[in-house]
Amino acid sequence: MTEGLWTRCNNCQKILYKQDIIDNLYVCPLCNYHFRLGALDRLRLLFDDGQFELLDQNIYPVDFLGFEDQQKYSKRLEESQKKTGLPEAIVTAKGTMDGIPVLILAMEFGFMGGSMGSVVGEKVARAAERAIQERLPLIIISCSGGARMQEGMMSLMQMIKTAAALARLGEARLPYISVLTDPTTGGTTASFAMLGDINIAEPNALIGFAGPRVIEQTIKEKLPKGFQRAEFLLAHGMLDDVVERKYLRNYLIKALRLFLNKPQ
Numbered sequence: 014m015t016e017g018l019w020t021r022c023n024n025c026q027k028i029l030y031k032q033d034i035i036d037n038l039y040v041c042p043l044c045n046y047h048f049r050l051g052a053l054d055r056l057r058l059l060f061d062d063g064q065f066e067l068l069d070q071n072i073y074p075v076d077f078l079g080f081e082d083q084q085k086y087s088k089r090l091e092e093s094q095k096k097t098g099l100p101e102a103i104v105t106a107k108g109t110m111d112g113i114p115v116l117i118l119a120m121e122f123g124f125m126g127g128s129m130g131s132v133v134g135e136k137v138a139r140a141a142e143r144a145i146q147e148r149l150p151l152i153i154i155s156c157s158g159g160a161r162m163q164e165g166m167m168s169l170m171q172m173i174k175t176a177a178a179l180a181r182l183g184e185a186r187l188p189y190i191s192v193l194t195d196p197t198t199g200g201t202t203a204s205f206a207m208l209g210d211i212n213i214a215e216p217n218a219l220i221g222f223a224g225p226r227v228i229e230q231t232i233k234e235k236l237p238k239g240f241q242r243a244e245f246l247l248a249h250g251m252l253d254d255v256v257e258r259k260y261l262r263n264y265l266i267k268a269l270r271l272f273l274n275k276p277q
């Protein structure tokens with residue numbers, strides 16, 4: 014979203030009054046394009062009265078490799094923290110949905126593309142452990158470009174770590190619902206984002222592992238229209254549902270009631 018009162022829709026290109034988009038849950042009122050949401054805005058839309066308690070906010074990333082590309086990793090971290098006001102690319106929150114206590118993690122794309130470093134993995138694992146201890150259902154809203162290259166194999170390790178923690182949650186017979194938003198790719202898709210008891214996505218969300226160019230070069234075939242979009246994945250059995258943002262909260266409440274055997 015640009016500065017000022019007006020903005021242009023990324024999809025239909027129409028000029029819109031910004032407040033109209035905000036009032037419509039950051040969805041274009043003309044073409045239903047779903048704008049990307051920050052982690053905290055996302056949580057405010059889901060919890061009862063927009064109220065929640067932030068957890069694990071004291072875990073900060075460390076540049077243990079002294080990594081540097083065009084810029085020092087430590088500098089990138091500093092800038093992302095300043096820009097987003099968050100310590101890392103994921104936020105853990107506890108609150109209620111229609112009175113049901115629940116843990117929700119939301120990823121922040123504005124923090125280094127929502128990349129999964131060791132802190133993101135640690136927070137997902139801790140949330141799963143907390144959910145087991147407190148007998149809470151878990152929801153993760155993914156929005157991520159994948160593993161964080163600046164942390165080398167430590168970022169890749171988070172795939173198995175989060176998968177193992179979520180497996181224990183499953184053994185404890187507690188539900189985990191994964192919500193994939195635009196975009197969810199790379200190691201995030203290849204680990205916790207696709208491990209939900211149900212995996213649902215927002216309309217037109219880009220979801221995949223490798224990008225289309227890499228796949229086309231590897232299989233030497235032209236990819237079909239709509240490839241790696243939520244609707245295509247749903248049609249091919251990779252997702253359980255595609256849910257518009259205006260229905261998401263109620264959809265999740267229904268799913269929680271079903272899993273927890275708590276009929277209204």
Ligand SMILES: [Zn+2]
Nearest residue numbers: 022025041044
């Ligand atoms: Zn539009």
